[in-house]
Amino acid sequence: MFSAADHDFMARALRLAELGLFSTTPNPRVGCVIVKDGRPVGEGWHRQAGAAHAEIHALQAAGNEARGATVYVTLEPCSHHGRTPPCAEALIAAGVTRVVAAMRDPNPQVAGRGLSTLAAACISAECGLLETEARELNIGFVSRMTRSRPWLRLKLAASLDGKTALQNGVSQWITGAAARHDGHRWRARACAILSGIGTVRDDDPQLTVRGVETSRQPLKVVVDSRLELSPEARVLSGDGLLLATASKDVQKAAALRERGAEIVFLPNADGKVDLPALLQELGRRGINEVHVEGGFRLNGALLAGGLVDEVLLYLAPCLVGDAARGMFDLPALASLDDNRRLAIREVRMVGDDLRILARFS
Numbered sequence: 586m587f588s589a590a591d592h593d594f595m596a597r598a599l600r601l602a603e604l605g606l607f608s609t610t611p612n613p614r615v616g617c618v619i620v621k622d623g624r625p626v627g628e629g630w631h632r633q634a635g636a637a638h639a640e641i642h643a644l645q646a647a648g649n650e651a652r653g654a655t656v657y658v659t660l661e662p663c664s665h666h667g668r669t670p671p672c673a674e675a676l677i678a679a680g681v682t683r684v685v686a687a688m689r690d691p692n693p694q695v696a697g698r699g700l701s702t703l704a705a706a707c708i709s710a711e712c713g714l715l716e717t718e719a720r721e722l723n724i725g726f727v728s729r730m731t732r733s734r735p736w737l738r739l740k741l742a743a744s745l746d747g748k749t750a751l752q753n754g755v756s757q758w759i760t761g762a763a764a765r766h767d768g769h770r771w772r773a774r775a776c777a778i779l780s781g782i783g784t785v786r787d788d789d790p791q792l793t794v795r796g797v798e799t800s801r802q803p804l805k806v807v808v809d810s811r812l813e814l815s816p817e818a819r820v821l822s823g824d825g826l827l828l829a830t831a832s833k834d835v836q837k838a839a840a841l842r843e844r845g846a847e848i849v850f851l852p853n854a855d856g857k858v859d860l861p862a863l864l865q866e867l868g869r870r871g872i873n874e875v876h877v878e879g880g881f882r883l884n885g886a887l888l889a890g891g892l893v894d895e896v897l898l899y900l901a902p903c904l905v906g907d908a909a910r911g912m913f914d915l916p917a918l919a920s921l922d923d924n925r926r927l928a929i930r931e932v933r934m935v936g937d938d939l940r941i942l943a944r945f946s
Contacts, residue, residue, distance in 0.1 A: 587685070587711075587714045590623065591657070591685060591714055592714065592715065594618050594620055594625070594655075594657040594685075595618075595657045595659070595685065595687060595714045595715045596715065597616075597618050597625070597628070597657075598616040598617055598618045598628075598639075598657045598658060598659050598687070599616060599659055599687070599715060599718055599719060599722065600616065601616030601617070601618070601628055601629070601630040601639070602614045602615050602616030602630055602631075602639070602659045602719075602722055603616070603722065604616070604630045604632075605630055605631050605632055605633075606722075606773075606774050607773045607774055607797075607799040607800065607801070608632060608633045608799070608800050608801060609631050609632070609633055609634065610634070610776040610801075610871070610872075610873055610874075611634060611726075611729075611776065611871030611872070611873060612631060612633075612634045612726075613631070613660055613690075613723040613726040614630075614631065614659075614722050614723055614726075615630065615631045615638065615639040615640075615658065615659050615660045616628070616629070616630045616631075616639050616658070616659050617629050617630070617639035617640045617642070617643040617656065617657065617658040617659070618643065618656075618657045618658075619643045619644070619646075619647045619650070619651055619654050619655070619656050619657075619681070620654060620655045620656075620657065621647075621650050621651075621653065621654040621655070626646075626647045626650035626651070626654060627643040627644060627645070627646035627647025627648070627650065627651065628642075628643050628646060629641065629642020629643035629644075629645070629646060630642065633800070638662075638663065638672050639658060639659075640656065640658055640662055640672040640675060640676060641672065641675060643656070644675060644676070644679050647679075651679040651680065651681055652679065652680035652681070653680065653681070653682050654681050654682065654683075655681070655682070655683040655684070655685065656676060656681050656683070656684045656685065657685050657714075658684065658685070658686050658687070659686075659687045659688070659715075659719045659722070660686065660687065660688060660690055660719065660723070661686045661688065661689045661690040661695060661697070661699045661700055661712065662676060662684065662686070662699040662700075662703070663690065663692075663694075663695050663699055664694075664695055664698040664699040664701075664702045671699075671702075672699070673698075673699045673702040673703055674702070676703065676708070677702075677703065677706045677708065681708060682708060682709065683708065683709040683710075683711070684700075684703050684708055684709070684710050684711070685711045685712075685714055686699075686700065686710070686711070686712045686713075686714075687712075687713070687714055687715050687716050687718070687719035688712065688713070688716045688719045688720055689712055691726070691727050691730035691731050692730050693730070700712060723873075724736050724874070725775075725776065725872075725873030725874035726873045728873070728894070729868050729871075729872070729873050732868075733865060733868045733869075734861075734864040734865055734867070734868040735776065735777070735864060735867050735868055735872045735873055735874055735875045736873065736874050736875070736894050736895075737779075737864065737875045737877060737887065737892055737893055737894050737895075738771070738775070738874065738875065738876050738877065738894065738895050738896075738897055739877045739879075739884060739887065739888075739893045739895070739896050739897065740768060740771060740876060740877060740878050740896075740897040740898075740899075741884070741896065741897070741898045741899065741912050742758075742759050742760045742764065742768070742898075742899045742901070743759065743898065743899070743900055743901070743912055744759055744900070744901055744903045744904055744905045744909070745900055745901070745902060745903065745904055746904045746905065746906070746907075746909075747911055747912060748905045748906070748909035748910060748911060749880075749881060749909075749910055749911065749912055750787070750880070750881075750909060750910040751905065751909050751910070752908045752909055752910065757788060759901045759903070759905075760899045760901045760936075760938045761901070761936045761937050761938055762936065763935050763936025763937070763938070764899045764901075764935045764936055764938040764940065766796055766797070767899075767935045767940065768878075768897075768899070769794050769795055769796050769797045770797050771876055771897060772793075772794045772797075772803060772876050772878075773794045773797045773799045773803075774874065774876075775803050775874045775875060775876035776803055776804065776867075776871070776872040776873050776874050776875070777803050777804040777805070777806050777827075777867060777872045777874075777875045777876070778792045778793075778803045778804070778805055778806065778875075778876050778877075778878060779806045779807075779808070779875050779876070779877045779878070779879065779883075780792060780805075780806070780807055780808070780820075780877070780878050780879045780883070781807070781808045781809075781879040781880055781882065781883035782807060782808065782809040782810070782811075782813050782814060783879075783880040783882055783883070784878065784879050784880045784883070785807055785809075785814060785818055785820055786813065786815075787880070789818060789819050789820075790819065790820060790878070791819050791820060791822065791823075792805040792807075792820050792878070793805070793823065802823070802824075802825065803825075803876070804825045804827060804867075804870075804872065805820055805825055805826045805827065806826075806827045806828075806829065806863075806867070806875075807820060807826065807827075807828050807829070808829050808858045808860070808863070808879075808883060809828055809829065809830050809832075809858075810830060810831045810832065810856065810857045810858050811830070811831070811832050811834075812828075812830050812832040812834050812837040812838060812841065812848075814828065814841060814846075816840050816841060816843070816844050821841070821844040821845060821846060824845070826845065826846045826847065827846075827847050827848075827849060828841060828846045828847065828848045828849070829848075829849050829851050829858045829863050829866075830848060830849070830850060830851070830858060831850070831851065831852035831853070831856050831857055831858055831859075833850070849863075849866060851863055851866065857886075860886060860887060860890050860892055861890060861892065864892060877893075880910070881910050881911055881912060881913055881914045882914045884912060884913045884914070885913040885914035885915045886914075888913055888915065888925070889915060893945060894944065894945060895930075895942065895943065895944040895945065896927065896941075896942070896943045896944075897940070897941075897942055898940070898941045898942075898943065899935065899938050899939070899940050899941075900938060900939040900940075900941065901937070901938050902937060902938070902939075925945070926945075926946070927943035927944060927945055927946075928943060928944050928945075928946060929941060929942070929943045930942045930943060930944055
């Protein structure tokens with residue numbers, strides 16, 4: 586049974602882990618607090634892949650005070666040699682007597698071995714404290730480790746009558762500045778920003794994080810079945826554009842590669858991009874979370890394919906009429922019993938707009 590103090594120290598570790606929200610990809614976000622005689626003596630958080638893990642930062646801060654201490658960590662300490670040595674061994678060497686992990690590491694290279702390594706060294710190893718909160722913080726990492734594909738979050742900005750753009754494709758701006766800034770924070774936490782050629786053609790977006798302090802930019806991904814992307818498109822500025830296509834047009838591909846695009850050929854039986862295969866490819870590249878900002882056709886294709894995990898919807902207090910574009914291009918339902926149900930997880934005001942976070946079960 587975990588005590589009130591256990592809950593407080595783990596909550597602190599989770600707040601530390603959140604400091605890596607924008608920077609740790611492809612690694613998980615992890616925080617650690619070391620406590621001795623009821624007071625914290627060291628704490629740390631994982632900053633970026635290749636750098637020291639949270640436990641190492643906390644041990645360095647604690648020094649000799651780590652001997653005989655309790656360690657609270659938001660993810661099971663690693664037990665394998667990766668870019669850095671195993672944290673489980675470092676904890677054993679430091680002489681800690683108790684380790685409390687929020688959740689087991691879903692990485693098959695760890696998957697309980699970190700805790701068993703600690704237990705074998707006669708260290709009390711416990712797991713499951715604030716596990717739901719820890720899992721939410723690393724929902725993309727868990728998805729990639731257990732499903733071999735990223736967590737896909739579909740962002741929408743719509744009027745109260747459910748329209749995302751005018752009939753001519755114009756969508757800038759339905760929502761206000763506060764909602765757009767908030768959307769950039771969600772972009773920043775993602776590993777990749779995914780859009781379709783229709784949105785890129787109509788809006789000429791940059792697909793970058795702006796107005797939010799971040800140490801890295803997400804990978805830009807565009808679905809372009811026929812290689813219609815203009816070599817002058819703004820999305821080609823800067824680094825990191827992955828273009829998924831079903832076209833074998835050598836000349837178009839060469840022109841886009843000349844502008845720095847990486848092209849992956851992923852056709853399906855209908856001559857379009859195989860979206861499940863694209864997500865598998867992104868998972869293979871270490872992408873944990875995908876943030877989608879596409880049009881109603883790409884949104885509909887992702888939804889129809891069962892690839893959307895959650896919807897981030899900003900509703901603006903305006904009406905634009907029935908002729909405008911909706912959120913999803915989907916076939917008509919014969920019965921209301923065929924509708925797709927979501928569970929609303931959060932509702933809040935962002936400026937003048939309403940933000941809804943809903944998740945498919």
